[in-house]
Amino acid sequence: MILYHGSYLEVDKxxxxxxxxxxxxxxxxxxxxxxxxxxxxxxxxxxxxxxxxVSKYTFDENDxxxxxxxxxxxxxxxxIDFVLSxxxxxxxxxxxxxxxxxxxxxxxxxxxxxxxxxIDKREAIRRLSYENPNLQVCLRTDRALECLKFEGxxxx
Numbered sequence: 136m137i138l139y140h141g142s143y144l145e146v147d148k149x150x151x152x153x154x155x156x157x158x159x160x161x162x163x164x165x166x167x168x169x170x171x172x173x174x175x176x177x178x179x180x181x182x183x184x185x186x187x188x189v190s191k192y193t194f195d196e197n198d199x200x201x202x203x204x205x206x207x208x209x210x211x212x213x214x215i216d217f218v219l220s221x222x223x224x225x226x227x228x229x230x231x232x233x234x235x236x237x238x239x240x241x242x243x244x245x246x247x248x249x250x251x252x253x254i255d256k257r258e259a260i261r262r263l264s265y266e267n268p269n270l271q272v273c274l275r276t277d278r279a280l281e282c283l284k285f286e287g288x289x290x291x
Contacts, residue, residue: 138168139170139172139190141180142176142190143177143186143187143188157222159218159222159238159271160218161228161233162275164274165272166192166274167271167272172269172270174187174189174291186290191289192285192286193283194283202276203230204231205233205234206233207235210263231275236271246259
């Protein structure tokens with residue numbers, strides 16, 4: 136599988152040291168199999184006057200057999216619960232990789248409405264079903280990062 140990472144610099148040796156806490160799937164190195172999504176991730180850097188660089192990796196899907204993987208095939212109650220757990224710093228799971236939809240600003244607004252008790256889970260899922268396709272692959276352990284092979288990068 137081909138994975139991309141959008142940033143302001145080339146990331147030929149991904150690590151967990153530069154990861155942020157309290158994001159969608161917890162601390163990890165975030166990638167996507169959707170090139171256009173990685174380009175979009177670069178947008179925030181370009182808007183602030185930095186370069187936009189998309190790094191490209193190969194990941195042998197057979198390696199997932201030796202890793203603990205959590206995959207969300209759609210926005211769901213389980214997805215919302217996991218994202219809220221990670222974003223509030225309460226995630227204690229030991230997954231090597233988490234795969235699923237992105238909680239972008241529009242998605243997170245829906246999640247916040249649910250979190251604040253203004254809508255129920257069913258309504259949150261209904262609203263999320265209208266989102267554009269996206270996918271993130273969060274590599275949360277060094278074991279997972281060892282499976283990535285850097286293939287190069289592109290300056291936007």
